[in-house]
Amino acid sequence: xxxxxxxxxxxxxxxxxxxxxxxxxxxxxxxxxxxxxxxxxxxxxxxxxxxxxxxxxxxxxxxxxxxxxxxxxxxxxxxxxxxxxxxxxxxxxxxxxxxxxxxxxxxxxxxxxxxxxxxxxxxxxxxxxxxxxxxxxxxxxxxxxxxxxxxxxxxxxxxxxxxx
Numbered sequence: 001x002x003x004x005x006x007x008x009x010x011x012x013x014x015x016x017x018x019x020x021x022x023x024x025x026x027x028x029x030x031x032x033x034x035x036x037x038x039x040x041x042x043x044x045x046x047x048x049x050x051x052x053x054x055x056x057x058x059x060x061x062x063x064x065x066x067x068x069x070x071x072x073x074x075x076x077x078x079x080x081x082x083x084x085x086x087x088x089x090x091x092x093x094x095x096x097x098x099x100x101x102x103x104x105x106x107x108x109x110x111x112x113x114x115x116x117x118x119x120x121x122x123x124x125x126x127x128x129x130x131x132x133x134x135x136x137x138x139x140x141x142x143x144x145x146x147x148x149x150x151x152x153x154x155x156x157x158x159x160x161x162x163x164x
Contacts, residue, residue, distance in 0.1 A: 051099040055092055058083050063121040069104045073116045073124050080119075103142065109135035 052065050062080065064072060077096055084092050099105055108114060109132060115123035 051095045051102070052092075055084060055095060056088055058085065062119045064117045064119055067121070069099075069102075069108050070117045070121070071105070071109050071114055071127050072100065073118050076119065101138070103139065103147065106135045106139045106142075110139065 052061065055061075062083065064070060064076070077093070080096070081089055081092060109127050114127040114132070116125050116127060118124050
């Protein structure tokens with residue numbers, strides 16, 4: 001059975017001619033308020049960097065991360081992860097990446113007779129020639145403007161209080 005066809009009588013409807021749309025005024029650009037640096041209480045380490053200032057340690061901060069920058073023992077990252085809450089693991093990994101990629105750390109790897117240090121800050125093994133060569137290549141790849149900002153004195157990572 002065929003369906004009936006519905007026909008509409010559109011004779012009385014008029015369709016207006018198309019017109020050009022009115023140009024819209026450009027929306028104002030949203031500007032962000034400049035970020036203000038939070039003041040830091042206490043003395044700052046030379047070069048103004050403390051890679052581990054915001055890390056919330058379980059217990060005391062490991063001694064190897066206090067004082068002058070020293071090459072870390074291989075596999076020390078896992079031991080450091082055990083000293084922070086689970087929620088801090090990815091943050092600590094980022095801190096370790098920035099710390100071990102910094103020019104002062106590369107300088108510490110390249111120093112004559114450089115030794116790797118354990119959690120207590122005690123030397124455990126010499127830096128291998130392979131790691132020393134890798135640090136030299138990474139240091140040479142660093143742009144000159146970054147090298148010009150290299151501190152004249154060794155970088156230290158003394159713990160300091162951070163106000164939120």
